[in-house]
Amino acid sequence: MTLSEQQLSLIEEFGVYQENNGFQPAVARVMGLLLVSDRAELTFDEISEALNISKSATSNALNMLLNTGHIEYTTFPGDRKRYFRIKSSNWRDLFEKKMEDLSHLNGLLKRVMDVRKRENPIYDAKLNDFISFLDYMKNRMPSLIHEWEKTRK
Amino acid sequence: MTLSEQQLSLIEEFGVYQENNGFQPAVARVMGLLLVSDRAELTFDEISEALNISKSATSNALNMLLNTGHIEYTTFPGDRKRYFRIKSSNWRDLFEKKMEDLSHLNGLLKRVMDVRKRENPIYDAKLNDFISFLDYMKNRMPSLIHEWEKTRK
DNA sequence: AATTTAGTTCTGTAAATTATGAACTAATGA
DNA sequence: TCATTAGTTCATAATTTACAGAACTAAATT
Structure with missing residues (x-):
């Protein structure tokens, strides 16, 4: 997955905005990524790689966002990965x-x-x-x- | 200056609220104190003592609130102290x-x-x-x- | 049975935040 | 002139946070 310059800087700006709403930096970036990426649903590894954050940070961020109801995921038969997306509601x-x-x-x-x-x-x-x-x-x-x-x- | 139990806990609650709005803990407590104290205007030392914070923390908090326009002060002739109050506007x-x-x-x-x-x-x-x-x-x-x-x- | 995948959990730590205490200043008063 | 008052500034200590990296797990695949 490649992100344009515009997408990258928008992730950062949205990230800073959400930091001010009390989110951890990495958590805020994950929200930003899921918001601006061309594909609505991204996997754990795609998120980790796109944002250049460790697996532990990714795991922590995704679980935090799942617990607070900000994101959700779907799965597909015969595919162990979870596909995370922003909860539009x-x-x-x-x-x-x-x-x-x-x-x-x-x-x-x-x-x-x-x-x-x-x-x-x-x-x-x-x-x-x-x-x-x-x-x-x-x-x-x-x-x-x-x-x-x-x-x- | 004495504060009731209710005033003390309200200062804390308001303090936490303002921490979530991005204020430093001590700064948020100073706002709370100026809000709930029976006298609208308090001196540097009264604030420092009531909140049990050091002079440097008090100085920092008051200057921060003055710079951001959250508080103001009056003085009285022949009295070197400043009397700080919340800017009601x-x-x-x-x-x-x-x-x-x-x-x-x-x-x-x-x-x-x-x-x-x-x-x-x-x-x-x-x-x-x-x-x-x-x-x-x-x-x-x-x-x-x-x-x-x-x-x- | 061994390996790969898709994560999770557990330390350790770098960096940032927040407050302290001591030393200082500038004005007033005795 | 010396002391006191009303703060300010600085170095530093104490917490907190936020993340990386490594070791781990549990299921699926070879």
Whole structure:
């Protein structure tokens, strides 16, 4: 399997992006490779060779991605290899994780408001604003998604 | 300055949350402390003592947060100390960063679609869907924010 | 039965991160 | 003038992480 310059640099850029989302470097590169490769499904050895990472790193990365539900694999009769691919259903999950993350933040901020006893309540107004903003966004999400789905048909 | 059990554990939880957003542990704790403390403004030594971190770690954390615009300070005549507080304007920025991050992702995904030559275009449909979904969300954001502002008045 | 294949698991370690403590500075106060 | 205050800077120590390489396993193939 050969990768173009563009594919290689996109793997790196996507890799860095996913490192910032908490993935290990090699794990993030595997995701990038499965995303940009011309073939949707790649074997263990193809991944290891394309990214120039050891078998142990490859094994670790693939198992991590399998456990977290980011990839899956198929097999073919009479072929012991597994063919790994990105779980396409996971795109929407990625968005939802960001939203859940904001929800988590909002939970923390609400507890902040409960816990602290500010002598000067001026500082509370802005924080309350933000909390209500996040609540509003969260409430609007389902209808937004619904509206988008309508535009698709 | 004394902190309740609740405040202490909230500092830790918020700290972990911000570590996942790429902040150093001590930096994340300083943000947490400034957020939950009863007084909105704290001095260098109060921060250092409350969190039990060295002066150098405190200095590093405060300068980092000042440089990135997360905190600011006031001074008072005849008092050499600086009084640090969270920049309240930064709440909305936090949300915007998440949105920009999704925008960055979408840019990468569009390039993925350009670069790869999938023999089986079935895998492309889902990705295209997600790209269009992110575009839709981005376009709707300004009006959503506007709507929220109206509910506030 | 021996070899190959498709991985996994187990050390070891290089590199990066994060914090400490000690020495320093620059301004203020006694 | 000497001490104190409010920090900063630097060298270094302690962790953490991330991966390589070698040894291993379990199934299939020869």
